[in-house]
Amino acid sequence: MAYTPQFYPGSTSVGINRRKHMSGNVEKLRDIPEADVVAIMGHRAPGADYSSTHPPLKEMGEPDCPIRQAVEPTPGAAAGDRVRYSQWTDSMYFAPSIPYFRSYWGAINCKGCDPGTLSGRQIIEARERDIEKYTKTQYDSEMTDVALCSMRGCTVHGHSLRLEENGMQFDMLARTELGNDGNVLGVKDQVGIPLDKKVNLGKPMSEAEAKKRTTIFRFDGVPMSGTVGARKPDEAVEMTHHMWELRTKWGYRPE
Amino acid sequence: MVTASDTESIQVEILPQRYLMPATAQKLLNAIYENGGITRIMIQGPNLPRSVPYGPAKGTPIEENRDLIIEVAGQAFELGVKLGRVRLELESEKYLPGLKAACERALPFTFQIKQGKFFHNRPTISDYAKYGDVEDKRILGLIDPKARKDKLAILSEEKVTIEDEER
Structure with a gap:
């Protein structure tokens, strides 16, 4: 029987969503053109050449190495692209993804990337054409709600602030805006440089849908340990306690 | 025995559930002002810089944050923050019910109103x-x-x- 990896415990909707993010079986909700994703990332103009740090691997003549023969390079690595980044900020008000689960998604599902997890933002670094592909996957999937998540290379503090009146995540640099037709528009790139044309990112999720798709345990959504008066810890809590015990008492070596 | 005077000033904090757009902020502040009894008032919220303060785009103007002029009680001023909290001192407690009503009229979502010591x-x-x-x-x-x-x-x-x- 084929082995199916088990990713995360718990039977709550949050546990199920966390499993989805880790396994990469995320639903595709929208299709943002690749050129628009590239424009928002801001590393190169859409259609421009990729800058490179070394010649393509085929031209370089690699040493005779069994690992290099066994591992197929990613398209970006094969072409010698520069390493670039994309950084996400997810609101604490029921954004579908959170830094840890973006990182799990990246580390498990994206080849040749380096995810970095911080309290309010999550960065993935990879070769340029690879990171563009990974960023588009994140933008298009249910990991992203265009109102509650946005790409921010700097000034990420909106994640922990209350939402704006129109339901958007607060952004000091105003990189996204809610259009009159209800669509969210990207008006600036990751770091706040205005784009040549506004990018239509589609409609935001409703509050109910965001709560349904979120990976955040919250007291006013799905609490990790049940509600007051009816405590029922999720299996995730048991697992965390178990991991903590193993790590603390035996350094993960219970022999 | 010292008894509290009912004409003693009170301090109040209004905390809307969301950050207010300039138009709603103007509506709220005018409603608060019309209620009367204000000794002093402060609005607080995240800063809205006029240009990108750091990063690769440092110095790029942020047009969205410019000219956020609101008019409160006939006086126009420019908003430098996204309104997220109002703290005020009222002359006496008798203005408090009116203040609550004013917030209910002006805000399209829930808010908290707290009495305490804020200044x-x-x-x-x-x-x-x-x-x-x-x-x-x-x-x-x-x-x-x-x-x-x-x-x-x-x-x-x-x-x-x-x-x-x-x-």
């Missing part, structure tokens, strides 16, 4: 370092000690009470 009444070291001896005690607790002088609170003219302004 300090003795100058701190920072206050002293910045302003020296503070003559007008109303200014205490109204401002961020890190703020530049041009971002200070707007004080009504000396000896002009709120009622005088309203007439």
Whole structure:
């Protein structure tokens, strides 16, 4: 029987969503053109050449190495692209993804990337054409709600602030805006440089849908340990306690 | 025995569930103002810089944050923050029910309203370092000690009470 990896415990909707993010079986909700994703990332103009740090691997003549023969390079690595980044900020008000689960998604599902997890933002670094592909996957999937998540290379503090009146995540640099037709528009790139044309990112999720798709345990959504008066810890809590015990008492070596 | 006087001033904090757009902020502040009884008022929220303060785009103007002019009680001023919290001192508790009603009228979502102590009444070291001896005690607790002088609170003219302004 084929082995199916088990990713995360718990039977709550949050546990199920966390499993989805880790396994990469995320639903595709929208299709943002690749050129628009590239424009928002801001590393190169859409259609421009990729800058490179070394010649393509085929031209370089690699040493005779069994690992290099066994591992197929990613398209970006094969072409010698520069390493670039994309950084996400997810609101604490029921954004579908959170830094840890973006990182799990990246580390498990994206080849040749380096995810970095911080309290309010999550960065993935990879070769340029690879990171563009990974960023588009994140933008298009249910990991992203265009109102509650946005790409921010700097000034990420909106994640922990209350939402704006129109339901958007607060952004000091105003990189996204809610259009009159209800669509969210990207008006600036990751770091706040205005784009040549506004990018239509589609409609935001409703509050109910965001709560349904979120990976955040919250007291006013799905609490990790049940509600007051009816405590029922999720299996995730048991697992965390178990991991903590193993790590603390035996350094993960219970022999 | 000391009994609390019902004409003693009270301090109140209004915390809307979301950050207010300039139009709603104007509506709320006007509603609060119309209710009367305000000794002093402060609005607080995340800063809205006029240009990108750091990063690769440093210095790029942020047009969205410019000219956020609102008019409160006939006086226009530019918003430098996204309104997320209003703290005010009322002349007495009798203005509180009216204040709650004003918030309910102006805000399209829920809010918290708390009574407590929000402004300090003795100058701190920072206050002293910045302003020296503070003559007008109303200014205490109204401002961020890190703020530049041009971002200070707007004080009504000396000896002009709120009622005088309203007439």
